Amino acid sequence: MIVHQLRFRFRDETGETQKARVLELMRATAAVESVAFSTVGRHLGTPSDGYTHALCVAWSDLDALERYMHDPVHLAGDPEIIPHLAALAIGPETTDDPDPELGAKIMAANQRKLELYPEWAALMSSIPEVRVNIAV
Numbered sequence: 001m002i003v004h005q006l007r008f009r010f011r012d013e014t015g016e017t018q019k020a021r022v023l024e025l026m027r028a029t030a031a032v033e034s035v036a037f038s039t040v041g042r043h044l045g046t047p048s049d050g051y052t053h054a055l056c057v058a059w060s061d062l063d064a065l066e067r068y069m070h071d072p073v074h075l076a077g078d079p080e081i082i083p084h085l086a087a088l089a090i091g092p093e094t095t096d097d098p099d100p101e102l103g104a105k106i107m108a109a110n111q112r113k114l115e116l117y118p119e120w121a122a123l124m125s126s127i128p129e130v131r132v133n134i135a136v
Contacts, residue, residue, distance in 0.1 A: 001036065001058055001059070001060060001061075001095060001096050001097070002059050002060075002062070002064075002065055002093060002094075002095045002097065002106070003056065003057075003058045003093065003095065004056065004057050004058070004059070004065075004091070004093055005054060005055070005056050005089075005092065005093070005094075006054060006055040006056075006088060006089065006090055007043050007045065007049070007051035007053070007054045007088070007089040008043075008051060008052070008053050008054070008055075008085050008086075008087060008089070009050055009051050009052050009053070009085070009086045009087040010022070010052065010053070010084055010085065010086060011083075011084055011085065011086040012086070014084040018084055019084070021080070022080070022081050022084050023040055023041070025077040025080055026040045026055050026077070026081060027040045028073055028077060029068075029071070029073055029074045029077050030055060030057050032067075032068060032071045032073050032074065033067075033071075034059055034064040034065070034067040034071065035057050035059060035064075035068060036058045036059060036060050036064070037057075037058050038055070038056060038057040038058065039054075039055075039056050040053075040054070040055045040056075041053065041054065042054070049089075050087055051087065051089060061097070062097075062102070062105055062106070062109070065106065065109065066109050069109060069110070069113050075117070075120075078120060078123060079119075079123060082123040082124065082126065082127065083126065085127045086127070086128055086129065087127070087128065087129040087130075088127050088129070088130045088131070089130075089131045089133060090130070090131065090132045090133065091132060091133035091134040092133040092134065092135075093106065093134055103134050103135045103136045104136040106134060107132075107134060107136050
């Protein structure tokens with residue numbers, strides 16, 4: 001099992017209706033067939049971290065994660081989600097997979113997606129603050 005966590009904060013100009021829409025789209029993405037379980041909502045961590053919301057999804061294995069990354073629902077939602085993010089923390093991931101190279105494999109899958117979808121890469125680079133917390 002691979003458990004993935006995103007913590008994020010909305011841009012100041014994102015209104016309540018837009019926030020609700022982003023969370024709705026995230027919930028739809030987190031409900032695709034490759035996801036074992038998920039939750040999307042308020043981040044209950046330390047307020048000084050600067051994150052207000054979080055998404056947590058889990059996949060049975062790396063193949064499921066890659067199906068998720070390329071799922072049409074996920075690809076369709078991101079252009080409407082990403083422009084509203086001011087800060088994004090990716091990871092840390094949690095796993096029961098004993099493969100010592102799993103972190104590197106996850107990052108390689110992400111790199112392949114960036115290369116395959118340059119428009120997605122451009123969207124991701126538009127987020128003012130991004131932290132990646134995945135050891136490789």
